[in-house]
Amino acid sequence: MDQIIVRGNGPLKGEIPIAGAKNACLTLMPATLLTDQPLTLTNAPRLSDIRTMTELLQSLGAEVASLQEGQVLALSSHDLNNHTADYDIVRKMRASILVLGPMLARDGHAIVSLPGGCAIGARPVDLHLRALEAMGADLDLREGYVHAKAPAGGLKGAVIDFPIVSVGATENALMAATLARGTTVIKNAAREPEIVDLAQCLRRMGAHIEGEGTSTITVEGVKTLGGATHPVVTDRIELGTYMLAPAICGGEVECLGGRIDLVAAFCEKLDEAGIDVTETDRGLKVARKNGRVRAVDVVTEPFPGFPTDLQAQMMALLCTAEGTSVLEEKIFENRFMHAPELIRMGARIEVQGGHATVHGISKLRGAPVMATDLRASVSLILAGLAAEGETVVSRVYHLDRGYEKVVRKLRGVGADIERIKGASSDE
Ligand SMILES: CC(=O)N[C@H]1[C@@H](OP(=O)(O)OP(=O)(O)OC[C@H]2O[C@@H](n3ccc(=O)[nH]c3=O)[C@H](O)[C@@H]2O)O[C@H](CO)[C@@H](O)[C@@H]1O
Numbered sequence: 422m423d424q425i426i427v428r429g430n431g432p433l434k435g436e437i438p439i440a441g442a443k444n445a446c447l448t449l450m451p452a453t454l455l456t457d458q459p460l461t462l463t464n465a466p467r468l469s470d471i472r473t474m475t476e477l478l479q480s481l482g483a484e485v486a487s488l489q490e491g492q493v494l495a496l497s498s499h500d501l502n503n504h505t506a507d508y509d510i511v512r513k514m515r516a517s518i519l520v521l522g523p524m525l526a527r528d529g530h531a532i533v534s535l536p537g538g539c540a541i542g543a544r545p546v547d548l549h550l551r552a553l554e555a556m557g558a559d560l561d562l563r564e565g566y567v568h569a570k571a572p573a574g575g576l577k578g579a580v581i582d583f584p585i586v587s588v589g590a591t592e593n594a595l596m597a598a599t600l601a602r603g604t605t606v607i608k609n610a611a612r613e614p615e616i617v618d619l620a621q622c623l624r625r626m627g628a629h630i631e632g633e634g635t636s637t638i639t640v641e642g643v644k645t646l647g648g649a650t651h652p653v654v655t656d657r658i659e660l661g662t663y664m665l666a667p668a669i670c671g672g673e674v675e676c677l678g679g680r681i682d683l684v685a686a687f688c689e690k691l692d693e694a695g696i697d698v699t700e701t702d703r704g705l706k707v708a709r710k711n712g713r714v715r716a717v718d719v720v721t722e723p724f725p726g727f728p729t730d731l732q733a734q735m736m737a738l739l740c741t742a743e744g745t746s747v748l749e750e751k752i753f754e755n756r757f758m759h760a761p762e763l764i765r766m767g768a769r770i771e772v773q774g775g776h777a778t779v780h781g782i783s784k785l786r787g788a789p790v791m792a793t794d795l796r797a798s799v800s801l802i803l804a805g806l807a808a809e810g811e812t813v814v815s816r817v818y819h820l821d822r823g824y825e826k827v828v829r830k831l832r833g834v835g836a837d838i839e840r841i842k843g844a845s846s847d848e
């Protein structure tokens with residue numbers, strides 16, 4: 422298994438290009454199942470999760486071609502010859518559940534394996550299922566699979582009022598509603614930029630959607646959708662991650678393609694902590710203000726709040742801040758697995774339930790550490806960049822789910838980082 426070795430070597434300087442969003446691409450790709458016309462996604466990220474979604478769509482009979490070194494995905498689902506999303510693929514990635522709504526809406530039936538929980542939490546899919554039931558679907562859970570059938574004549578528009586905000590359930594409901602008969606109103610919808618991106622793509626395909634980016638999305642169902650070409654929105658989590666590199670190490674880094682509106686709540690916390698963020702015509706420039714980073718309290722929330730997917734990386738920053746910070750994780754019940762690893766690097770962190778208290782110290786020390794999930798793994802790399810000595814991060818396959826060319830991007834701004842043993846082809 423590959424490892425990443427990081428040696429803290431002072432301030433960083435330069436620019437880092439930010440890729441298209443994994444989480445947007447993972448919902449845009451299944452949208453191909455809604456039409457027999459070609460869907461082209463540009464600005465796609467090159468990640469193992471994208472390869473898993475490719476494998477899943479291909480297993481259903483869709484064609485997925487990766488062009489321009491993976492930056493362009495040409496998708497087509499002219500005839501689906503299989504309507505079963507198999508456990509062997511679905512278990513690799515929770516976003517696989519996003520094929521359910523589109524298949525059901527277009528062909529009236531689908532069998533999709535339940536994805537199961539993952540390291541960060543139990544992550545049920547009850548809200549996805551309830552939304553489809555509200556649209557008239559008949560759902561049966563058997564042997565770990567959801568067997569779904571639409572009523573005769575197809576799914577029906579409905580009022581779906583989510584009890585809690587769910588990104589995935591909003592996406593599944595939104596895609597299904599585009600081909601349902603009549604009007605669907607999704608209340609308490611997720612407002613993430615990835616939802617807005619999905620709605621924009623669906624609209625390009627001919628869907629009638631209003632209200633994306635607000636808590637109420639209204640969809641007027643149409644009979645068929647057509648093809649489209651759509652650029653994947655910038656990855657706000659990759660953006661936030663690389664913004665933290667100069668915040669932790671000092672120096673100045675410009676994140677190309679970055680936009681404040683994608684990371685506004687995060688930028689507020691950076692400002693409080695003493696980090697300068699400037700909008701340029703190419704992206705966001707980040708540098709530490711004078712002196713040591715200051716402690717800040719962080720609560721994770723659905724967009725536009727502080728994203729749970731940046732909590733681990735923010736903790737890495739706060740380990741060496743002046744004072745005590747409290748991070749409250751409100752989205753996932755088990756998302757502090759990076760804390761024991763950061764403690765191995767000398768950090769002073771206490772975790773109690775959904776709260777982590779971080780007492781800032783002046784310097785972390787390199788250590789062998791283990792990545793436990795995607796964002797945890799990159800938080801350890803960030804911590805390693807600022808630590809004294811060498812940090813060896815193992816289980817970096819988690820990282821490959823969500824960060825392309827991480828070694829190349831960080832080396833480009835002067836970091837001392839390398840990948841060893843069977844280095845992946847895209848590094
Ligand atoms: C591929 C993708 O886009 N992943 C993102 C998506 O995950 P995902 O779409 O899985 O996250 P959700 O927004 O659905 O989860 C929010 C909360 O709702 C709960 N829940 C969700 C669905 C459901 O049917 N029942 C239920 O109880 C979850 O367990 C969690 O506690 O949004 C998360 C929250 O911003 C991000 O961390 C993930 O990176």
Ligand SMILES: C=C(OP(=O)(O)O)C(=O)O
Pocket residue numbers: 444514515516539730795796823
């Ligand atoms: C939790 C994440 O992804 P997923 O929902 O695919 O597990 C993430 O991107 O941080």
